Amino acid sequence: MYSDADTAALYDLLNPWDGTRHYSDAFYNGLVMRADAALDVGCGTGVMLHQARARGHAGRLVGLDPSAAMLDRARRRADVEWVHGVAADASP
Template sequence: MYDLLNPWDPRRWPGDAFYAELVRDAGAVLDVGCGTGLMLHWLREHGHVGRLVGIDPDRAALARARRRADVEWVEGTARSMEWKAEFDLATMNGHAFQCLVADDDVRASLAAVRAALCVGGRFVFETRHPQARAWEDWNPSNASDVTDVAGRSLRVWHEVEDVAGGVVSFSGTTAEPDGTVLRVDRTHLRFLDTVTLDAFLTETGFEIEARYGDWSRGPVTPTSQEIVTIARRP
């Protein structure tokens, strides 16, 4: 279900194409919050011969990622990483950075990513710009109808429960077409503005190499929906 709802394909999605351009040229890549490993699978399938490592705390997601044995898969969180100067590029795509909610978690995770990078290595990630208020579209009226790998028809929707202090708490429901609920998952995401985000990056020793407001590398504007950041370890 996760892969059906969150496909990774640079031919179809501008965000994936943005990352593909960067990761293809990096010798050693660390994907933080790799989920089911779709990006790293794609890299191997398209000829990447360097070191590829994915880390995620979700065991079920990693079990699916491990369908490929030619990538290193590690169970853990960003702040638990202990690599030292081993990667040319680290990524957090799919808005995974927003799962870092508390200030201490943001700081510890950024410090661990920085430590994992070689001098001159880059950390690339994106967050939804809070000014776009993306959570306002997370409601049952925008439900998605999908067919899973077993051929079952399912309906999936989100519903916001709370918005406070830049943190949005919401539920994700998977149900049968008649509305019979099969599963409910609850998530908290943090929406950081550029000023707060840059303060965290500077505090943890990163330099900001580039900042974009869209996947075409346009500037951040009053109508931007994304904050795309390339940070460098000096």
């Protein structure tokens, strides 16, 4: 049996974020890097926002996800805002 933390770790292995291999990842990387701020709804483990910050994004980055286990992994980076919840409940 897998714990939620195990499932979150497995998610990263099965769903790598790689703009050099996946056109859609490259597309979103470009959008995020050109924006002053970005909200990633359903951010999962936060890989896209982690990479944006590592590539030099200096603006506000916010990840929103309903899974506490996914956000626990995302919070490895403290320079991104992580919000537990769903988009319908979010406020500006």
